[in-house]
Amino acid sequence: xxxxxxxxxxxxxKTGQSMTLQCAQDMNHNxxxxxxxxxxxxxxxxxxxxxxxxxxxxxxxxxxNVSRLNKREFxxxxxxxxxxxxxVYFCASTPGKHTQYFxxxxxxxxx
Amino acid sequence: DQQVKQNSPSLSVQEGRISILxxxxxxxxxxxxxxxxxxxxEGPTFLxxxxxxxxxxxxxxxxxxxxxxxxxxxxxxxxxxxxDSAVYFCAADSGSSNTGKLIFGxxxxxQVKP
Numbered sequence: 377x378x379x380x381x382x383x384x385x386x387x388x389x390k391t392g393q394s395m396t397l398q399c400a401q402d403m404n405h406n407x408x409x410x411x412x413x414x415x416x417x418x419x420x421x422x423x424x425x426x427x428x429x430x431x432x433x434x435x436x437x438x439x440x441n442v443s444r445l446n447k448r449e450f451x452x453x454x455x456x457x458x459x460x461x462x463x464v465y466f467c468a469s470t471p472g473k474h475t476q477y478f479x480x481x482x483x484x485x486x487x
Numbered sequence: 488d489q490q491v492k493q494n495s496p497s498l499s500v501q502e503g504r505i506s507i508l509x510x511x512x513x514x515x516x517x518x519x520x521x522x523x524x525x526x527x528x529e530g531p532t533f534l535x536x537x538x539x540x541x542x543x544x545x546x547x548x549x550x551x552x553x554x555x556x557x558x559x560x561x562x563x564x565x566x567x568x569x570x571d572s573a574v575y576f577c578a579a580d581s582g583s584s585n586t587g588k589l590i591f592g593x594x595x596x597x598q599v600k601p
Contacts, residue, residue: 380530407587416496418576419531419591426586434588466530470587474519474580478530 378402380479382467388485389457397452397482399467405477407470408450409434410442412463413481419466425450457486490514491579493592500599506564508595510577513558517579521589522551522562525574534575535562567599 383398401408406427411419421434425444439461441453450469454461464483468476492511500506510520518539523531537544537551537560544551550563564571574596578589 409588411591416593418491418493418593419578421588421590424586424588432586468530473587474536474589475521475533476587476589478523478532480530481528 380467380469380477382465382479382482384482385480386483388487389454390487391458393457394453394455395457396454397465397467397484398449399451399479400449401467401469401477402448403469403471403477404447405469405471406447407472408444409468409470409476410440410450410452411466411468412436412461413466414463422452422465457484459486462486488513489593490517491577491590491592493575493577493595495595496593497596497598500567500597502569502599502601503566506562506567506571506597506599508562508564508575508577508597510560510562510592511558512560512579514579514581515555515558516581517590519580520551520553520560521578521580522549523576523578523591525576525594531576564597567597569599569601572597572599 380401409424410422423442425431428447467479470476521536522534525531553560574594577592
């Protein structure tokens with residue numbers, strides 16, 4: 377039981393490049409989330425998927441898109457990366473309410 | 488506007504003493520609160536939680552207190568240990584939908600000195 381896994385662990389992009397961050401959970405959880413963590417800002421919600429087949433914007437969705445591929449997988453795409461998207465990205469899942477389980481994170485640098 | 492605030496960016500405590508981490512919130516609709524702990528280069532891990540119908544929840548060395556009238560919660564760690572050194576986030580669940588969304592504070596970095 378791996379919990380929540382994220383790939384890649386690290387990534388460096390040039391401004392304007394695109395990439396997809398992958399997230400998968402093996403806990404049969406319904407809801408999944410993407411956060412970014414920046415110094416002094418805590419964890420801010422980018423997008424979430426309350427259940428398979430649905431996605432919704434969070435607090436900071438601009439510049440991102442998501443896909444809930446199936447119940448296990450929830451990907452985050454940057455179509456045209458910008459330096460302001462340099463951050464640590466966390467994926468999380470929950471079976472229903474309250475407690476969320478986090479992946480190890482992806483550290484992204486946009487030059 | 489920040490609905491969940493942790494006004495102390497850092498806290499330093501001697502091993503064996505009590506650590507008190509504070510969190511304030513503005514939305515009276517929040518009905519559940521959680522504390523997460525985060526080590527460098529790892530994801531946050533759940534530590535302890537409390538429902539709004541309670542004012543205290545205890546789990547070993549960790550106790551969370553909720554003061555609804557003041558919209559304030561605190562995490563007490565007694566006794567503090569060097570392994571407790573980490574970033575602590577408080578989070579709130581509005582409970583108004585079934586999305587499971589949490590709103591996080593900015594985090595407090597705790598350093599426990601041996």
